[in-house]
Structures are given as C-alpha cells and as structure tokens.
Amino acid sequence: MxxxxxxxxxxxxxxxxxxxxxxxxxxxxxxxxxxxxxxxxxxxxxxxxxxxxxxxxxxxxxxxxxxxxxxxxxxxxxxxxxxxxxxxxxxxxxxxxxxxxxxxxxxxxxxxxxxxxxxxxxxxxxxxxxxxxxxxxxxxxxxxxxxxxxxxxxxxxxxxxxxxxxxxxxxSHAAAHYLKGQLDEPDDEFVKMVGRQIHDGMLTKNVVEQIRPAIQSALESIIRDRIQDRLDIAFRPKSETTKAEGTTSEDGATSDVITTEDELQAFMMVKAIAAKSISTDRVTIRDAKSYCSVFIDDNNRKPLCRFYFNSKSKNVLGLFNESKGEEKIDLGSLEDIYKYAEAIAQTAASYA
Missing domain, CATH: 3.90.1570.30 (tt1808, chain A)
Known part of the structure; x- marks a missing residue:
C-alpha cells in the first residue's frame, strides 16, 4: 500500500x-x-x-x-x-x-x-x-x-x-505570518522600509500615513496580478466551457451540469482570497443548474459564496454573512470579486 x-x-x-x-x-x-x-x-x-x-x-x-x-x-x-x-x-x-x-x-x-x-x-x-x-x-x-x-x-x-x-x-512560516500581517495592516517599520525606495526626502509621520494605503494597495495588486497570471496560464488552452466530470448537484445526485470557465476562474479567485483566513484545501466547488456554490469542507452548512453566471446579460455574486443570509451583487466583470475580498475572507474565517 x-x-x-x-x-x-x-x-x-x-x-x-x-x-x-x-x-x-x-x-x-x-x-x-x-x-x-x-x-x-x-x-x-x-x-x-x-x-x-x-x-x-x-x-x-x-x-x-x-x-x-x-x-x-x-x-x-x-x-x-x-x-x-x-x-x-x-x-x-x-x-x-x-x-x-x-x-x-x-x-x-x-x-x-x-x-x-x-x-x-x-x-x-x-x-x-x-x-x-x-x-x-x-x-x-x-x-x-x-x-x-x-x-x-x-x-x-x-x-x-x-x-x-x-x-x-x-x-518560511514565520515570513508568511509577517507578510500576511503587513498585507492586512502595514506597520510603520515596513512602510518606512518601502518608503525609502519610493520617496525622496524625510519620512515624516505625515508622509508615512500618506503612503501607507498606497503600499497596502500595491501589495494587494501584486497578489491579484500573480493570481491572474496563473489563471491565464491555467485556462488559456481550454475551451470556453468545461464539463465538470462527476459534478454533484445540490441534492447529491450526479448530473451533467456544465461548469463554465468563468465559474472556474471565479472559484480560483475566491479560493485565493479565502487563503488569508483558511486552508485552501477546505474550499470546494459544487455546481448546480441554477447556480454554482462554493463551500467550506464541501459542507452545505458552510456556504462561502455563490455564482449566478447563467444569465446572458449579467453575472451575480452571492455573499453569505455569519447568519447564513445571502446578499446578491451584480458584477461588472470577474475582477469585481476582489472588491468583496474582505467580506469573503471574513466568512471563511468564521469557519476556521
């Protein structure tokens, strides 16, 4: 064995x-x-x-x-x-x-x-x-x-x-813990370290506070770009739609539900966001005819979000709060999912 x-x-x-x-x-x-x-x-x-x-x-x-x-x-x-x-x-x-x-x-x-x-x-x-x-x-x-x-x-x-x-x-664990903390809330020493490379002149308290949001935004942008690069590589050779083999529907039955490339790409984005709060191995996808669900531990009592991507006119993201209430949000593009990263991360953290 x-x-x-x-x-x-x-x-x-x-x-x-x-x-x-x-x-x-x-x-x-x-x-x-x-x-x-x-x-x-x-x-x-x-x-x-x-x-x-x-x-x-x-x-x-x-x-x-x-x-x-x-x-x-x-x-x-x-x-x-x-x-x-x-x-x-x-x-x-x-x-x-x-x-x-x-x-x-x-x-x-x-x-x-x-x-x-x-x-x-x-x-x-x-x-x-x-x-x-x-x-x-x-x-x-x-x-x-x-x-x-x-x-x-x-x-x-x-x-x-x-x-x-x-x-x-x-x-590596210690470095990851430190960098995660800086991503969430950069401290003065970290801001000054980066600030010395991008700012000419004295790093006064006002300057530090001024560039702190920019540095945090830059960190988030780098992560988004890296994720997007990997997604582009992963999905470029694939056709526009992918048939999910053995896809399980909400009632537990096996069906021929089609999981689209957009749904898979959105799932990878949500998985990356949730990684701030929980192990990515616990983030799972389950498709149904009317929507695609993302769960924690493949448990329908632990919903993270839903993708309503079957409409030809718009894509809708469903977000869940701690009481399992769902809020539906229209997406202009898949990248808009990142706008709700904090809410997704908080929901994931509630299942940690």
Whole structure:
C-alpha cells in the first residue's frame, strides 16, 4: 500500500477515534500505534519501538515518555501522547521537553491522535524548541503535507535532511505570518522600509500615513496580478466551457451540469482570497443548474459564496454573512470579486 493510502486509512481511524476514544490509552491503540506503523516502525519490536520509555532526568526518577523510536539501536524520535479529547495547544509536555535534552533524539512528536506536532532543536542545540516546526492534521491535510510527513519514515530517515527542511519550514512560516500581517495592516517599520525606495526626502509621520494605503494597495495588486497570471496560464488552452466530470448537484445526485470557465476562474479567485483566513484545501466547488456554490469542507452548512453566471446579460455574486443570509451583487466583470475580498475572507474565517 502506498504511503498516501496508508495516511488515508489513518485519517479514518482518527475520525472514528474522535467519537469513541475517551482515554489516552484508547488514543494510543486506535491512532498512535498505527501512525508509528505507517512510519515504518514495528510496534511489536522492542528494538524499534520502546513503550513507556524511561531515562532518568536529574532529580526526576522514573519518569516516562510514551514511546521512543529507534533506528540502528539509537533513540531517534520521542513521542508523547495526549487523549484525543484534549487540545495540543493547552497540553503540558514538560517530560518530552526534559527528555529531549538528555537523549540522542533530535526529533520529538506531541500527538493527541488528531494532530501531530513535530519539534527539534533549531533554536538552541540539545534544547527542544518551544514551537513545532511542522504540524500534521490526521483528518485534514494536503498532498504537500503528506509528502512532508513521508520524510519521517524509517527507510527514508535522514536527520540532516529533516533538520534542514525543519529550519526552512520554520522561517518560511514565520515570513508568511509577517507578510500576511503587513498585507492586512502595514506597520510603520515596513512602510518606512518601502518608503525609502519610493520617496525622496524625510519620512515624516505625515508622509508615512500618506503612503501607507498606497503600499497596502500595491501589495494587494501584486497578489491579484500573480493570481491572474496563473489563471491565464491555467485556462488559456481550454475551451470556453468545461464539463465538470462527476459534478454533484445540490441534492447529491450526479448530473451533467456544465461548469463554465468563468465559474472556474471565479472559484480560483475566491479560493485565493479565502487563503488569508483558511486552508485552501477546505474550499470546494459544487455546481448546480441554477447556480454554482462554493463551500467550506464541501459542507452545505458552510456556504462561502455563490455564482449566478447563467444569465446572458449579467453575472451575480452571492455573499453569505455569519447568519447564513445571502446578499446578491451584480458584477461588472470577474475582477469585481476582489472588491468583496474582505467580506469573503471574513466568512471563511468564521469557519476556521
């Protein structure tokens, strides 16, 4: 079975455990041991998987970490398990933190059967970082995240490669977080940094306030242009209309509804806008005869917007508020969708 299929099976186990596993032991049995297994370790071989791993730490005697994974006799990964009913954001993992510094392990995993958080010592040698460099959601994940998870398989394990990727992930995530903040609301330092390149003279407080909206608008324009460039490339070779294979209608039946290029292009725009608030993997399209719907998680109780593009005279965008009320707006062109980016992003955020 391919790794991607194994992860899909693990996702089903995790979903079932969310409803049925009430204790830490149940979480270990139903999700964590299968997780260890798909990483290529034999849970029944004590040379590879040591449960209730003990390594005395200073004055702390007899403390245990739930699992230690070994490769060629060396302790490589430490795993601490919390009940699937708990949140990792609130979890205490002091044992994992202490053990990390006194074993040869360079990786530590904290999991509750719904998520796995991966830690290393990027910030300071032999001291586990306070923040994970990678988070994997067992139930909702992208193909790229599955590829990232595959790095931790025993047969492909390379601590040098993992740490190099961990460092890159950490800084790219931090940079993305910073740039997203500047896109939403550029701070004075960012405005001054750009301002020095575009303004001759002193950057007084009045000048900073004057150019701030222009810089924010420029950032948004760059993003729109990049999205539009990709859309042009994606759709240029296609015919004016595309038949959506296996399109599912609102009543759940398969039909021969035609999804037009305009609807697909509008969907890509909305997906890009929603990315400010939510993972794009959760944004889905479902076409019907009278309109085309965009949902979160393919759930009709989580509507994001609708496209009423079947009229020959005009295109209409349907926007939803928090109470699921719909407002219909006439579009002069598809690019007008960007005018309602804030409303779309807010609705997406309400489902985060």
């Amino acid at each position: 391919e790794f991607k299929e194994q992860v899909a099976n693990l996702s089903k186990r995790s979903t079932t455990a969310t409803q049925k596993a009430l204790t830490e032991e149940a979480t270990k049995t139903s999700v964590v041991l299968p997780f260890i297994q798909i990483l290529g370790f034999d849970p029944f071989n004590l040379d590879e998987v040591v449960p209730e791993y003990i390594s005395d730490v200073g004055t702390k005697k007899g403390e245990k970490v739930d699992f230690a994974l070994k490769i060629n006799g060396e302790t490589t990964i430490l795993i601490e398990v919390k009940p699937i009913t708990s949140s990792l954001g609130n979890a205490q993992y002091s044992q994992l933190y202490r053990y990390f510094g006194v074993t040869e392990a360079k990786l530590a995993i904290l999991t509750n059967g719904k998520e796995a958080w991966f830690f290393s010592d990027i910030d300071a040698p032999n001291k586990m970082d306070k923040k994970p460099f990678f988070k994997f959601d067992f139930q909702k994940h992208s193909d790229d995240e599955i590829d990232e998870l595959s790095r931790f398989q025993k047969d492909e394990f390379s601590i040098e490669g993992i740490l190099e990727a961990a460092s890159a992930l950490k800084y």
